Amino acid sequence: MSNAKALSLLEPADGQGVVPCCRPLTERPMSAAEADTAARMFKALGDPVRLRLFSAVASHEGGEACVCDISDVGVSQPTVSHHLKKLKEAGLLTSERRGTWVYYRVEPSVLAAMGALLTQ
């Protein structure tokens, strides 16, 4: 469950954690490496079910949501679990088990980095 920090758009900060990077993709042509990591995150949001799950977590009060709160998106429960895993692997979400339930929350710096990428 350690989330492996994914392959985000983020550079490791000096000591720990991550910092936003990435200037707008309108500024200069992206390199192959940049495109590779960024595409992984866009791809994660490129499925309607995943996008709804991500939005549901992001907009939930307290910045986190239990699976039971957001699993009403029209697909089976295993499918929900599968998509949440994909979002986690892409570095967009983190998860934590507390008692009976598992809570997901968004990785805010990653969201910021993607937003910056699409700024003009």
Add this chain to the structure above:
Amino acid sequence: MSNAKALSLLEPADGQGVVPCCRPLTERPMSAAEADTAARMFKALGDPVRLRLFSAVASHEGGEACVCDISDVGVSQPTVSHHLKKLKEAGLLTSERRGTWVYYRVEPSVLAAMGALLTQ
């Protein structure tokens, strides 16, 4: 070649053209319909080659680029053409033939809408 206005995140303006819409996906859970159209655009950017092509067009001087200017991304030329078509279908690019060459340019309002979606 009329580009069919795609299924963008954009609402048709009163008279013509499109206007940015879409509040941040952190603001409230996306509906199925919203997620459907937005996911189509994220999906289009979810491939490294397409992302580089898009970035190359977006960052090219004059806001437009001939295919010959950007087709050096490591895949065959038919594949480049295929990806550009996908980006066009997603509403991210438009194309126009002028004489011998075909020029692509980004749909700026769409870029803005996607950026707004990822704002916190």
Add this chain to the structure above:
DNA sequence: CATCTATGTTGACACACGTCGAACCAGGGG
């Protein structure tokens, strides 16, 4: 321990996707 609820994992399957070579279309010169 037995059992119930909440999630995750596995295996299978149909379909979508990325890629290429070959064939094809559009203009611009000879």
Add this chain to the structure above:
DNA sequence: CCCCTGGTTCGACGTGTGTCAACATAGATG
């Protein structure tokens, strides 16, 4: 008219993806 160059379309092939039912695991609770 032929041919060259820039681009798109076609057909095929292997791989990836979304989905589900069935099974497995983690805590809570009796």
